[in-house]
Amino acid sequence: MSEHIMSSKFYYTIWITLLVLTVVTAAVSFVDLGPLNTVVALVIATVKALLVVLFFMHVKYTSEKLTEIVIISAVFWLFLLLSLSMADYATRFRS
């Protein structure tokens, strides 16, 4: 947690960016990009999540480094769960 106080203008900028990205992701889904549709949707979602985590949740300016370790560990765990499970399901079961 930090004593770093951001200007309200800064928060409004992040807010507008998040709203624009929401409209963009909804609009892009109607364009045929082939398999890239899913990739674009997930990249936009991740950018939005990063904006919220770094700025709204103050992780960018946190004084406690342990917080970052907790977050990275949690995301890494999720990555392991999804990737190793899919490595199995995507290669073993053929119908």
Add this chain to the structure above:
Amino acid sequence: MSDSPIAVEQHGPELLHHFADPEQQRDAASLGMWMFLATEIMFFGGMFLAYLIYRFWYYNEFAAGSRSLDIWLGTINTAVLICSSLTVALGVRAAQLGQRKLLVILLLLTIVFGFAFLGIKGVEWYQKYEEHHIPGHSFNADDLVKAYPQIHIDPQHEQIYFSLYFAMTGLHALHMIIGLGLFIFLTYYAWKGRYTPKYYTPIEIGGLYWHFVDIVWIYLFPLLYLIDRKPLR
């Protein structure tokens, strides 16, 4: 109490006696909240895995189910949650600056956005009820089978999409309801003037929870609503 010679008893929420200084106390509270959020990622992670596997197996049914959701309401609800995250972030700032009235107003706005989200979600669920898209005995996917003759849709697999849709949005809505309870509690004590620039930890960590629930929705929106909206060939 003021006459007491025992120094240990003279502490308020600003600094409990087992912490060295207020910053250590704040860092500990924040880290504890992040630990809890890490367990929440694991909690939701299992559902995301189930979603991923079934989407991989039954892509056509997932795409058809996704098309049947109301993209306008979904997008508006995403915007409502983003607005609520803004009011929370500004609320934490108001607490840091000791602006009590502004803090109460921003917390109330957050609560209004939270209820708006749940209201819109309720409308969407009711639409699914009327369309017989709720898994169970009355489930019927004939409308989707007819609407997309180009793709093969198995009604049993369609039910899996809607099971996951209700489980994931339901679990998210449960988190919203808990968040609203928390924020009503925070608003009451903010009104009473409990939170000062020296002590606003509950606002900060309550905000962390609210933002986390927002992030879950940021992923649920494209995964449930935007699977395949492009024109069918």
